[in-house]
Amino acid sequence: xKKKYTYIILAGLVTITICLIVVGFLFNKTENEKQNGLTExxxxxxxxxxxxxxxxxxxxxIFIMEDDQSQSKSVVSMTNEKVILDVxxxxxxxxxxxxxxxxxxxxxxxxxxxxxHLLNIxxxxxxxxxxxxxxxxxxxxxxxxxxxxxxxxxxxxxxxxASERPHDFDIHHYDFENKSNYKITNLKKYSMESLKVSAxxxxxxxxxxxxxxxxxxxxIFDAHQRIFQIxxxxxxxxxxxxxxxxxxxxxxxxxxxxxxxxxxxSVAKTGxxxxxxxxxxxxxxxxxxxxxxxxxxxxxxxxxxxxxxxTLYFIVDKQFAKEDSDYKLYRSDLDGENVxxxxxxxxxxx
Amino acid sequence: xxxxxxRYVKQIVEQTECSKDEKDDLYEELFIHLxxxxxxxxxxxxxxxxxxxxxxxxxxxxxxxxxxxxxxMFPYRREMLLGLSMASxxxxxxxxLSQLITEGDAYIPWLLISISISSLLLFISLNKLPQLNRKRxxxxxxxxxxxxxxxxxxxxxxxxxxxxxxxxLWAWLIILLSLFLVYxxxxxxxxxxxxxxxxxxxxxxxxxxxxxxxxxxxxxFFLWAMLAFSGGIELRMLLFGLPFxxxxxLYIAQMKLVKKNxxxxxxxxxxxxxxxxxxxFYSFIMPMFIY
Numbered sequence: 001x002k003k004k005y006t007y008i009i010l011a012g013l014v015t016i017t018i019c020l021i022v023v024g025f026l027f028n029k030t031e032n033e034k035q036n037g038l039t040e041x042x043x044x045x046x047x048x049x050x051x052x053x054x055x056x057x058x059x060x061x062i063f064i065m066e067d068d069q070s071q072s073k074s075v076v077s078m079t080n081e082k083v084i085l086d087v088x089x090x091x092x093x094x095x096x097x098x099x100x101x102x103x104x105x106x107x108x109x110x111x112x113x114x115x116x117h118l119l120n121i122x123x124x125x126x127x128x129x130x131x132x133x134x135x136x137x138x139x140x141x142x143x144x145x146x147x148x149x150x151x152x153x154x155x156x157x158x159x160x161x162a163s164e165r166p167h168d169f170d171i172h173h174y175d176f177e178n179k180s181n182y183k184i185t186n187l188k189k190y191s192m193e194s195l196k197v198s199a200x201x202x203x204x205x206x207x208x209x210x211x212x213x214x215x216x217x218x219x220i221f222d223a224h225q226r227i228f229q230i231x232x233x234x235x236x237x238x239x240x241x242x243x244x245x246x247x248x249x250x251x252x253x254x255x256x257x258x259x260x261x262x263x264x265x266s267v268a269k270t271g272x273x274x275x276x277x278x279x280x281x282x283x284x285x286x287x288x289x290x291x292x293x294x295x296x297x298x299x300x301x302x303x304x305x306x307x308x309x310x311t312l313y314f315i316v317d318k319q320f321a322k323e324d325s326d327y328k329l330y331r332s333d334l335d336g337e338n339v340x341x342x343x344x345x346x347x348x349x350x
Numbered sequence: 351x352x353x354x355x356x357r358y359v360k361q362i363v364e365q366t367e368c369s370k371d372e373k374d375d376l377y378e379e380l381f382i383h384l385x386x387x388x389x390x391x392x393x394x395x396x397x398x399x400x401x402x403x404x405x406x407x408x409x410x411x412x413x414x415x416x417x418x419x420x421x422x423m424f425p426y427r428r429e430m431l432l433g434l435s436m437a438s439x440x441x442x443x444x445x446x447l448s449q450l451i452t453e454g455d456a457y458i459p460w461l462l463i464s465i466s467i468s469s470l471l472l473f474i475s476l477n478k479l480p481q482l483n484r485k486r487x488x489x490x491x492x493x494x495x496x497x498x499x500x501x502x503x504x505x506x507x508x509x510x511x512x513x514x515x516x517x518x519l520w521a522w523l524i525i526l527l528s529l530f531l532v533y534x535x536x537x538x539x540x541x542x543x544x545x546x547x548x549x550x551x552x553x554x555x556x557x558x559x560x561x562x563x564x565x566x567x568x569x570x571f572f573l574w575a576m577l578a579f580s581g582g583i584e585l586r587m588l589l590f591g592l593p594f595x596x597x598x599x600l601y602i603a604q605m606k607l608v609k610k611n612x613x614x615x616x617x618x619x620x621x622x623x624x625x626x627x628x629x630x631f632y633s634f635i636m637p638m639f640i641y
Contacts, residue, residue: 007477010469013439017465022444024456267416323510 032080032103033118038327038344040302040315041086045093048307049121051075052329052344053084053098064121065344071201072344075119075124085114085136086296091143094121095271097129099136111157116147116174130174130181135166138193142201147174148194150206153188159285171195171204171230185235191225194252198315204230207250207264210240225249227262243288251278254303256334260285263303263312268292275321280314300330310334316341353429355384357466358406365477366418367424367488376419420477429476434527437498438468441520452511464502467495489535496528500570515538533559551608554619558601561622565597568629593625 018226042052050065053074058080063072078084078100096119097099101112114136116129132151139149152166163166169192171184189208196205211223227242227250242250242262253264261282279300280293293312294300299320304313312332319326334338361379363373384405391401408414420428442464449455470491499506499521506517536555569590600618607615 006473006476007473009476013465013469013472016443017461020443020461021456021458024450024458024461026445027450027454028456029454302430319510 006275020268029057033293035060036094038329039084040317040327041084041129042061042097042302042304042315042329043087043089044304044306044311044313045089045121046091046307047093049089050094050329050342050344051087051089051096054344055085058103060100062087062096063117063344064096065342075121076119076126086138087142087309088139088147090145095119096121097139097147099139101135112152116149130179131147132181137166137169138195140195140197140204142197144201145176146197146201147176148172148184148195148197148204149174150192150339165191169208171206171235171340173232184232185230194227194254196253196255199257202232204232205241205253205255207253208245209280226250227253227264241285242283243290246290252302256305256307263305265301265303268295271297278320280312294296294332295336296339305334306331312336353402355381355406358409358412359384361412362416362419363630366420367427367474367485394521394578398609401582417477428475428477429556430527430531431471434474434495434524434531435468435475437520437527438471438495438524439465441506441517441524442468444520445509445517448509448511448513448517452509457505460498460501460505464498467491467498469494471507486534489532492528492532492535496525496532497566499524499528550612551605554604554608554615557619558597558604558622561626562597562601564626565593565629567574567596568626568633572618572633596625597622 003027031049035058037054039053039055039060042050044050048067050072052063052065054061054063060078060080060083061074062076062084063073065072075096076084076098081103081108082100083103085101087096087098089096095229098117098119099114100117102112112135113131113133115131116260117137118127119125120127125164129147135155137150137152139147141147149172150169151172153168153170154162155166157164167190169189170187172181174181174185184204187208192206192208194205194207197203198205203229207225207227209220209223210226210228212221214220214223224246226240226244226246228238229241230238242264248266251265253262256261261284263280263282263320265278266281267276268281269277273275277297277299279295280303281290282293294314296316299317300314301317302313302315305311306313309331312334314330314332316328316330318328327340329344330339331342359377362380363377366376368376369621377548385409387405388398388401391404392398396404402522442461446457446461449457456487458494474488474491503518503521503525506521508514509517533556537552537557561599572590575592600622604618
């Protein structure tokens with residue numbers, strides 16, 4: 001081969017490489033810019049509005065879907081250094097509380113600041129309620145508009161084989177009148193999720209490990225995640241309200257108002273691909289009976305009861321056990337019939 | 351200053367991928383042949399320079415002769431290297447762009463290293479880098495290529511798109527071809543002083559290279575696990591390189607010993623095998639019985 005062709009090949013390879021590097025610099029995304037699409041965080045107001053958190057190129061936004069679910073409007077947007085962790089409607093649906101935090105959490109207790117905001121649905125005005133130097137993960141209003149929240153004291157990996165997660169959880173309360181916060185429990189739990197508040201605000205409910213009596217490491221490994229009732233005035237007197245003999249963990253849950261029924265998420269079976277299938281179940285506290293509610297064979301989570309107590313909203317992760325999640329919002333009747341996906345992204349920004 | 355004939359023969363020899371000893375042998379053989387031819391033309395009435403010119407002309411174009419010799423000595427070697435380098439370059443571009451489009455990650459250092467190493471193989475196959483036409487150089491480049499494309503395989507499998515299936519398969523074909531060429535270069539081509547390798551030496555090469563692959567594979571696996579669990583590079587990670595160092599030392603020692611004391615060489619081979627077996631036993635088999 002002549003030298004001329006050698007130089008042509010070399011020049012071609014160098015040109016292609018330079019072009020690829022330039023394209024790389026143009027389209028490379030930082031970790032902060034990568035998140036896209038719907039998250040698990042949503043709530044349904046008593047008036048039928050659905051508020052949900054979605055990301056565009058790493059920037060979080062809160063959208064509110066109209067009652068007729070014809071369109072969604074962006075009501076809150078933040079920079080891509082922030083995350084929005086939860087949203088909760090007030091009892092009359094006129095206000096929406098949400099948590100914002102820094103996306104990049106430094107090791108252990110540094111940079112764990114969380115801000116709780118309050119959005120007026122009518123005026124769209126946002127007010128900063130309070131800031132805490134902890135990681136607030138969930139919040140919930142009671143019917144008398146008391147605000148409760150879960151706060152994690154640390155964000156780290158307790159074990160070298162685990163990823164960094166929030167730990168040392170406790171339940172807190174925000175007093176609107178005195179503009180003050182106080183800690184209800186002193187449990188420092190390894191994990192605590194799915195905060196719910198009783199209608200009168202006298203009790204809060206969370207899902208956590210039933211390991212109070214665990215004495216050995218084996219006892220801790222054998223402990224299951226159950227639903228606990230914690231009286232606000234007597235938090236030490238907590239009790240399990242789900243089936244105490246259930247051998248599978250319970251995760252997200254919701255109470256059906258006016259009944260003794262709890263709808264919760266749990267593993268139904270292992271799929272043919274070896275991945276757990278998470279479904280929703282109904283549990284009757286009076287009769288201590290359980291029935292499987294959904295049969296989607298996927299990852300079904302976050303049950304939320306809609307207005308009139310006849311509709312169930314939930315999230316399905318279409319990419320569960322894969323690198324990136326793909327959350328979709330679904331709706332069904334309370335008995336699990338008429339499962340319908342809701343296309344939240346027919347959105348219109350204000 | 352070398353004569354025209356010397357320069358001509360040297361150019362032919364440089365077209366081949368022989369070792370230095372093989373090239374010396376080949377040079378001598380071709381040079382004698384051309385000298386005899388030149389003498390014949392002198393006897394036929396030509397002057398010395400004319401006879402030299404005529405002998406070279408009759409022998410043929412140096413590029414063509416060199417290429418034919420290369421093909422005769424190492425059949426399909428050039429084609430395989432060419433195929434490997436082209437497939438590698440296309441794979442690199444595909445994986446780089448797929449990662450960028452689907453994941454938003456530009457792996458620029460990997461792009462530069464993999465394009466460079468594949469281009470080196472391309473120019474070796476096109477015989478444009480005769481100074482690298484040595485077995486040790488080619489093998490070293492192939493081993494680096496292998497490691498670079500093992501990383502490429504991990505990038506291909508991390509793409510969250512259906513295209514990942516094709517890219518992973520493509521990566522394995524590149525890795526297997528690269529591995530095959532390492533074995534082939536060592537076993538088929540490595541013939542110092544023109545003497546074919548004895549069966550025992552070939553056997554030692556096969557065993558040691560296979561042990562090497564297992565040791566490198568296990569070392570990379572444990573390093574990955576250590577990095578995943580500790581989250582950072584630590585000095586004690588250097589200890590993971592110890593089996594590799596022992597393997598290299600034992601391999602070199604066996605090759606030195608095999609000519610003088612075959613028993614000692616094979617005793618060292620047994621030590622290498624025992625090291626690999628003990629790593630596999632303590633790391634994988636024993637935990638299966640414990641848990």
